Every structure is written in structure tokens, then in C-alpha cells.
Amino acid sequence: MSYCVNCGVELRESESHCPLCDTKVVNPRKPYNENAERAYPRRYDIVLPAENRMMTALLATILSFLPALTCVIVDYVISEKATWSLYVAIAMGVLWSFVLPPIVVRKHRDVISLLIGTISLSLGLWLIEKIVPVKGWFMSLALPIVICASFFILIIILAAKYVVFGVLKMMAFFFSFTALMVVVIEIVTDMYMDDNVQLQWSLIVFVPLVLVSLVMLVVERKKRVKDEMRKKFHI
Ligand SMILES: [Zn+2]
Numbered sequence: 001m002s003y004c005v006n007c008g009v010e011l012r013e014s015e016s017h018c019p020l021c022d023t024k025v026v027n028p029r030k031p032y033n034e035n036a037e038r039a040y041p042r043r044y045d046i047v048l049p050a051e052n053r054m055m056t057a058l059l060a061t062i063l064s065f066l067p068a069l070t071c072v073i074v075d076y077v078i079s080e081k082a083t084w085s086l087y088v089a090i091a092m093g094v095l096w097s098f099v100l101p102p103i104v105v106r107k108h109r110d111v112i113s114l115l116i117g118t119i120s121l122s123l124g125l126w127l128i129e130k131i132v133p134v135k136g137w138f139m140s141l142a143l144p145i146v147i148c149a150s151f152f153i154l155i156i157i158l159a160a161k162y163v164v165f166g167v168l169k170m171m172a173f174f175f176s177f178t179a180l181m182v183v184v185i186e187i188v189t190d191m192y193m194d195d196n197v198q199l200q201w202s203l204i205v206f207v208p209l210v211l212v213s214l215v216m217l218v219v220e221r222k223k224r225v226k227d228e229m230r231k232k233f234h235i
Pocket residue numbers: 004005006007008009018019020021022023
């Protein structure tokens with residue numbers, strides 16, 4: 001038995017080079033033997049990436065709707081009406097609307113996917129409100145949160161795409177926007193609960209996120225100053 005001198009992987013006699021790091025195998029006691037038993041097949045099949053969008057879309061559709069349909073049928077057979085399975089069907093429909101656009105859409109994929117996802121998530125939540133006993137939460141709680149979240153994600157996508165940011169600046173932007181979103185969610189939740197906005201838990205999230213963003217911006221600044229120094233003084 002030989003072992004690779006570089007990475008220590010166990011080697012068969014049929015290996016002239018380590019399969020992991022390609023280091024040449026040198027073992028005078030166990031020389032390379034072309035005909036020894038191989039650990040894996042010699043032939044490599046090249047798998048060509050099949051760029052068949054329609055086929056993938058069809059597969060995604062089947063994989064989304066088959067479980068939903070199965071659940072509805074099982075539910076109907078057991079209780080003679082669709083109850084719990086409706087939630088599964090709605091969830092799978094929403095999931096499908098998130099999976100499909102990135103496969104089918106070619107231009108402005110992220111923005112279109114976000115738009116379709118937002119519409120379908122809102123529609124899904126509206127349908128759930130129709131079937132649960134507790135009413136009145138969709139318009140005043142779920143929809144504002146979904147729209148806010150989508151709007152924030154849209155801003156982040158557009159910023160990352162069209163505004164030239166460094167990695168640290170982008171992260172600082174992301175964190176401060178998330179902090180802002182958490183506050184908006186608490187405002188919406190408070191309005192829904194008792195029309196009385198009192199910021200509590202969101203501030204606990206807001207403050208550290210903003211602090212982290214500020215630290216990132218400072219570090220970014222420093223790096224810039226360093227780069228300037230390097231350019232000017234050839235350090
Ligand atoms: Zn090796």
C-alpha cells in the first residue's frame with residue numbers, strides 16, 4: 001500500500017499519480033502497475049450541460065404540482081373535502097412561482113422574478129385568509145409586510161446592479177436597509193395589534209445592524225486612504 005507524499009491519500013498500485021493532488025507516486029517497493037486493480041474507472045464521461053430551459057421548467061412544474069395534487073386527492077378521499085391539503089397546494093403554487101421565473105425569464109431575471117414572487121406570495125396569503133377562521137390580517141398585516149420586504153429587496157438588487165459599490169459598502173448598505181426594514185415591520189405589526197406604535201424589539205435589532213454598517217464604512221474608508229497612500233508614496 002502506498003500513500004501520497006503530499007496529501008496522504010491511500011493509493012492503489014494502478015495509480016502513477018495521486019488522484020487527489022496529482023503528485024507523482026514514487027514507491028520503490030510497490031512500483032506502478034498498469035494492470036493492477038483500479039479504484040475507479042479509467043474512462044471519464046464528459047457530461048455536457050444541457051441547456052434545455054423548457055424541459056427544466058416542465059420538470060419544476062411537475063415537481064411542484066404533483067405533491068399538491070396528491071395531497072388534495074388524499075385529503076378528499078379521507079375527509080371528503082379539501083381542508084389541510086389546500087395549504088399545501090397554495091404553498092406549492094407560491095414555491096412554483098419562485099422557481100419558474102429564474103428558469104424561463106432571460107432578461108432582468110431578478111427583478112421580474114421578484115415581482116412575480118411578490119404577486120404570487122400576496123395571492124397565496126390572501127387565499128389562506130379566505131380559508132382560515134381568523135380574518136382581517138391580510139390587508140393590514142401580511143400585504144404591507146410583503147410589499148415592504150419586496151421593495152427593500154428590489155432596492156438592494158438595483159443598488160448591487162447599477163450603483164458601483166465595494167463589497168464592504170454593499171454589505172453596510174444591506175445591513176442598514178435590513179435594520180430599517182425590521183423597524184418598518186414592527187411599525188406595521190404594532191398598527192395591526194392596537195394602532196399604537198411603540199418601537200421595542202426592532203430597536204434591539206436596528207442598533208447593532210447600524211453599528212456594524214458604520215464599522216464597515218469606516219474600514220472601507222481606511223482601506224481607501226491606504227490605497228491613496230500606496231499610490232502617492234509608492235509604499
Ligand atoms: Zn496526493
